[in-house]
Each structure stands twice: as structure tokens, then as C-alpha cells.
Amino acid sequence: MHSRRRFLQTCTAAAALPHPASHAAEPAKPFSFILLGDLHYDSLSHHDMKWLDAHHGGDLSQINNYSRLTAEVMPGMFAALKQRIASLRDSAAPPAFVLQVGDLVEGLCGTAELSARQNREALAFVTQSELGIPFVFTKGNHDVTGDGAKEAFDEVLLPYMAKEARKLDSTATHTQANHTLTQGDSQFAFFDAYDKTSLEWLEAVAAKRTAKHLFVTIHPPVVPYGARASWHLYAGEKTKSQRAKLLDILGQQQAMVLGGHLHKFSALTRNAGGKSFSQLAVSSVVSSLNQKPKDILHGLDTYTGDQVNLEPKHSPDTAAQRRDIYAAERQQVTSFEYADTAGFAVITVDGAQVTAAVHSGSQTEAFQTLKISV
Template sequence: MNKILFVLLSLLTSLQSYSQEQNEKEVSFLLLGDIHYDLLEDHDMEWLSTKPDDLRQVTKEYSVFTKNTWPEFSRIISRQVQKHQPSIKALLQMGDLSEGLAGSPQKAIQMANSAFKAVNKMNLKVPFIMTKGNHDITGPGAKEAFEKVYLPNMARLAGHPSLQSANYTTTLDDVLFVCYDPWDRNPEGLQQLEKSLAGSKATYKFVMLHEPVIPVNERCWHVFRQDNAKRMQLEYYTAFGEKPYDTVNISELLTSN
């Protein structure tokens, strides 16, 4: 979570600079990477104890980070939303809102509710647009909790009546955000992504997904690493400011270095 503090204004700076060059109105978006919100009471510790490395991460890292840094971190976010100039138009959260690994369907629901309760307490007055992360759907009952808890809250926070999946678009004035879910089994997911980009008249187009599209090297964790054809297709759709759709990809890679 400490890394997130370092990158809070990374997207703001780049978009503001581009706007200045084009003599357009400046806009700001606050970019948040992996949060891994984690409370020990949201885990089935008996189940977690069967996974030593996950147990270590939960008990020694993420639950500790949440306890020690979330109160101040959330205050910083709220303060930035209220006072940053140019004013912040929306928050963009790149997945892994929660740690996952709850250990049971009941605990998975509890964990999801805890994460959104923490977001709600920030009392944000701007859209909170988030994409799916692997930790959000990891562990017994996590995928079902995503359907039951995540999607309704994601819709509400982003300003949509409802969402049927984590593949969705949000347009704010002349800025389009396309959230892409690489774990969705819909075989037409990439085609839908292309249609969303091609059909939008927005000046700025951003594709949001959790895993990096273009890895630093082939050993780097990246989307569709087992399906090179799909990865190349996604690269083509989301090339950094290149044709065909003049899009910029936002992924975990941009928020973790």
C-alpha cells in the first residue's frame, strides 16, 4: 500500500500535461493500485493455516498494512479529492481491492462487504471506477461474492444502474474508461472491447485492467501469458497512444514501480 502513495498523482500529471499542450480544460483522475484491504476477522484461519505462504502474507503483511496505513491513507485520498487542483473527476482503482483468500463462502461475502464499507467511509463525491483483480476472486466463494457484492457496489460507485460483469465502460465528458476483465469466459470479450473503443467519440480513451498488457520482459507477470495470440490482439487494441484507437492502457504495472 505504501507504493500507492508514491503513484497517486502519476496519471494526473500526464493527462494535465497533454491537456495543456492541446489548450484544453485540465482534468484530474486519481489512480490507485492494489489496495489488498484485509482484516483478520474476514478469514477462516483454519483454512488459511493449510496455506503457509498465504498465511504469512495475510498475518504479517496485508492485515498489518491495512491496520497501520489505511486510516491515514484514506484521509489522504479524501483530502486530495476535496482540494486537488485541477479538481479530481474520478478515482480509478486497478483491482485487488481486497486481499481475498477468505477461506469460505461466508467469509468471502464478509470480506467483500468490509472492503466496500471502507471505501464508503471515505465519503467520496466523485465516481470510483474499479476493475477486477485476481485477489478479488481468489479463495472459496470469492467468485460468487464478486457477483453478489462487488458488482452492485462497482455499479453504484461508478454511477451505473447495474453491472452484469466486470467488462464495462464509463464515460465522463470526453474521457472514456473501458474496464476489461481477462478472467471473463465470454469468448467475445476482446471483440466487445474493440467495439467499445471504436464506438466511442471520446477524445481520451483509457483501457483499465489489472494485469499488465505489455510486460517488461517475458518473465514478468502479464495478461494472457498462456495465450500469445490473445495478448497480441489486446496489445493492438490498447497500444500506448498508437493506432487504431489512440488508447492508453492503465494496469498494475503502472502502479507498482
């Protein structure tokens, strides 16, 4: 009897002790990251001018401009980013990495050799800027545009993607531009908008998700904004079903989409999949370090077809079609912000809340701070 009583007492005492497996997981520590839009790193020496004239003659003025901005403005921009990163190191949410949303380079070089050179020089610029944290990015259309560009992407940019991702997440091994990494309680899915298998890949990622937050980096917008309403992903008539599926995935996951492509700032939320998701777009094609935002649109009442008037010279023959896109889309959009500006954003992840401080040029004061978690 005594032995049985002693056994029961021992079991009761043991049950009262905390079991290692039953410990509540410690809350993930807050962190931040720098969000960069399109960069279009370029130099005239990267281009076969005969090829360019024959195949993309209309892009020469753009290439001249991006080459000038790369030489004259980008170094100052990255110096400012380095200072900003240093200032955040002792904050409650120290910076973990820089995330760039695609079009790291201008492309349109004309040969695989010149494309590889452009890629290497762009990465050398990033390395020499000594930002002090990993630099991760997704694939943009310019990164793979031009003869030999796709091969150069696989040869130069893809291995760099993998190397930087592994600095943050040792399990982040990949051989394609579609990849994920985990930071704290957040998962980051880098979506290759130029691969036909990407939608199924994202669906599989969503199905296995366990992280509190899901960020999806997609170069072109999912939800249209600005004058170029037809420049969003799966915009064509033949890809309507793909867009519907993508919207459902993003909504069901209450994802935060990060992108660029249109060289403007925009933030919005959209209903989809019975829930909603957010989209944040920035540009980092900075023409002046002290630039100020213009064409500011604020509030849902400004998400109308009148956005086509922001760029009146852009494809005037499609204005009516673009207005129709907005007439349909605004039924699901629940918030909207827009400005013509370029710079960077500081995204802060703190528990359930994710905020974005958006900066114009290299200015230290944000021109807008908003919540992007839904």
C-alpha cells in the same frame, strides 16, 4: 418578380444564420482523477484458517502483513487522499472520481460468507473515508480468489461497481465486471482479465468509440516490466494470438492502459497496431506514509533483461526465460520508467494532453510527472 427577389433574400439571410446543428461542440472541461493501485484490504478475521492452511499455507505471512497495513497505514493513506481531493476541487481540472485498478481486497477467505464480509467491510471503509467523489474499480485476481470469492464478488462488489459508475454516467448500466463509462471527452473501459469473453468485448467497445481518449483499466500488465516478466496478460504460449490481438487493439486506439498487479510503479509506451499505446502502473500497498522510491530505472536503456535482478529471489530457475521475454519486447517499447514504490497518482485530462503526477506514500509532492497520452 418582387416576390421571387424577396424569397431569395430571405433564403440568403437564413443561410447566413448559424444553424444549431452546425455549432462546434464546446471543448470538454479539463478534469482529473485519483489513480490507486492494489489495496489488498484485509483482516485476520476474514479467513478460515483451517482452509487457508490446507490450500494456501504459503500466503499466511502475506495475509498477516496486509492485515497489519490495513489497520495501521491504510486509514492515514485515505485521509491523505481526502485532503488531496479537497485541494484539487478549485483547480482548473477538478477531481471527478477515484479509480482503483483491482485487488481491492486480499481474498483467500475460504467461504462465500467470509468473502462477502471482507468485501462489505472494504466498501464500508471506502464509504467512511468520505472521499467525496465516486470510487470505481476493476476486477483483480485476489478479488475472486478462494472458495466462494467469485460468488461474493457478484453479490457485493459488482452492484457497487454499477452504482458508482452511474453516478458519473447515467448510461453506465451493466451486470458484468466488463463495463464502460464516459467522463468529458474520455471513455473508460474496465477490462475483466478473468473472463474469456473480455477481448471480444473490448474489440466491440473500440469499434464504437467516439471519445477523444480511451483509457483501458486492466489489473495485470499488458507489457511486462520489473522482475516478474512472465506475469503479464496472455503470457502463455497458448494465448499468443490473444495477446497479439489485444496489442493491436490498444495500439490502433492509442489507448492509455492503467493497471497494477506487480506492486510497483511503471510507465512505458509500446508500438502496436501501426501506432502506439501507453501503460501506467501503480501500487497502493503502502508500507509507510513517508516512503521514498527505490530501484529507480529511467529511460529506454534500462528496459532490458537485467530487470530480473530487481527481485533475485523470485523464481531464479526462470531468469533466462524472463530475459528472453525482454529481449523480444524491447524491440517495440519506446519509453520506460520504473520504481519500487507505492502511493497514488493524479491523472489530469486537459484537451489532447493527459498527464500523471505520481506520488510515493501520502506525500503531497509528486516524485515524477509524465505525459501518458500518445
